[in-house]
Amino acid sequence: MRRRVFHRSIVAVGLSTAIPSLALAAEWDAATASSNFGIFALTDAQLAERKIIVTPIGDLELPTGEIIACDPLITGDDWPALSRRVKPGHYAVTLFEAQGRVAAAFLRFRPGVPVRWELATLPGQDVSALNGNEIFGYPVDAGLGSFMDKTAMGLMSAAQDKLKPDQNYYDDVLAAEFAPNQDRFVMHHPAAGNPVNIAMFWSGWGDGLYPTFWGLDATGEPLVLMTDFGVLDNADGREGGQAN
Template identity: 30%
Template sequence: MYLFDDRSWRMQVIDLKPHRTGMLLAHHNSRWQFSNEQARSSWKFDAQETTTVSADGQVEVRSEFAGPRGASTAPLHDGTSGPSSVPVRRFSAPVEDFLCPVPEFGEWQVFAPFLAQQGHVPATTVVLSDVSVAEGSGPLRATGIEQLFSPGACDTPDGPAVVEPVDAGLLRITSGQLAVSDPGLVGETPRTVAVPPGEFPVTLSLLRTKRGADVAAAKVTCLDIPPREWEMALLPDEDLGLLGEGQFYGVGVDTGTAAFLDATRTVIEDQLDEDLFIPLDSRFTVELPSTEPEPNLIAFRAGRGDGAYPVWIGRTDDGQVGCVVVDFQLHSAGGE
């Protein structure tokens, strides 16, 4: 929860988490003081107070102050140094002092006590007005996915390019769960999509420019039916409502490589260099085969290298998974 003063300066951030049924605990509370607008815009605070509360009422209060002239005063979470002294107070308090009810949607008055700490006074009436939402606001949208695999010329921020779809083989799914992962991170929680067991073609979208060719996207086709709608592939604890404009949850890439595989497929890390990463130096895609009917793995270069990339599920009219696409965001429809 972010709190602002009457100048619209962000002065406080409160992190709340479930404490017990129907209640929230304000377990982390940071407040700042700034001398002027310039100091606030560059985040040079005069003082920062951070209060941390445990579930059993143990309280820690850290007070950080601006350092000597010329010293950095950015918050510690910015990864810089700066406070000249960090006094810490620890004490016990009734945990009820830091609780508030979980609000039903629209019942934001439960947060009024936190606003009162900033000196705000609740208004007697509040008028809500509908406003138009600009197209494209909110989380990243799946626009132009089909064009990623349509051969032909296109425009990119780096100039003219040509899209070339390339066959990357058949992916064998045995468990009913298709996973998208960095092959070097297969042991971690994968981003999965429920699909029927079977063998499905994998297609790469190569983007050829004057500088060479890169993998712009990769697709597993489960049904030869054009998708009617697209949705972002999410982990169980991910919530689209928490994303800002243009943001997304995606597959993390730490080896410059991504892969499609069955969620039960394992890899031998000691063999990845020889069997996968070194071959990918001269190829766009590599298959780690297996003896049928065991699942295989199809890996490919990530167009932009390390980073995070959205995974899209294309669904048919009746809601079935028609395809799964990982987009490396080298270009989109209309060169946007």
Template identity: 25%
Template structure:
């Protein structure tokens, strides 16, 4: 913790992610905002990961938010040429203006290496999707999936999310392929849910940022999958996983 306190502000994001949800375009890149419904956070301990490969092992962040129910949005880059891309997911904790964006940390990262500008710690995506949920919901979703596998309703490598994504695409086709690009999935028998979206350009390594207001409270949570500003400047694929500080 002593080492963490010396580096935590070095990991703050330089990008103002709030503008992804308030501006019609980031530079020359047109964006749109898609409402994903409300997210129930019964403990306020946040988990972000690839839900199809890492949900069981994902650790909650040290930073927390007050337990509650919060609206969630996705910033989408519409494109007929490249397909609609989900650039960022935002959980709105309050209406306060973000003053800084602090990199989410689980306390398991190896933080002895020097921190360079643009470095961050985050989670890996191997199935092209990421999620945001509560630590309690994570446990409930893992237990529910295990029951389906034990009953023979799912193969060991399957999750409930594949079917849920496809079904949600039928009900809400905007900015979705037939396989589904987002779903707000409630664990059966609970009031707890998991927000799942496609992860920008796909597999990679992504950060989660807790936005702090001037009074020191957390006013939002942002999971950027595409750094639109950097991508426009470089003309390259500037996914959130470029130049990361690895936690392995």
């Protein structure tokens, strides 16, 4: 049973926001937090057998290479980027969908199957300081997860500031963009004419605490960044498991 705990720090505008965690073993092993890393080695036929749909949703612009993973509607422009940076560029975002839900979202930097996984952390977070079954993740309270460059957060905050008092960003801006994709995902541009965008997507069964992981190659370079929303269990077929 995964125990959920909170580590508090000031990370959003004017708010004392919890940086949550999910359970993990005393000596941390990424496999204790997600049983789905092997999904990247599955063939199309194996994915189909497990009823996992792979859905590409577009390229994410990362002009700084500093990535924010969060619920885009409950954080502000003080939310920090992940500690590890990648080379600036544009990278493909893809969803794993199962049981009619977004089970995981990943950002692909280079081809290949990861050989090692590590927890994605924020500045000041130290995996070695976690006790018992804890693991860092991000809180979701609006039913959405996202990937974005750190510059995108400021652009969206500026767009939100332009709304009228009786408007909200989802209903008055995002809803029409989500609708063509059955409300599952959107590649949102917070500033018209600016290529910087935000990949937004359903967060599994909804609100909760969700960890993000770096999938690394043999030299320690990142191949993918994945957020696991807890819909799948043993999706790679280990011990005969598949979707929960």
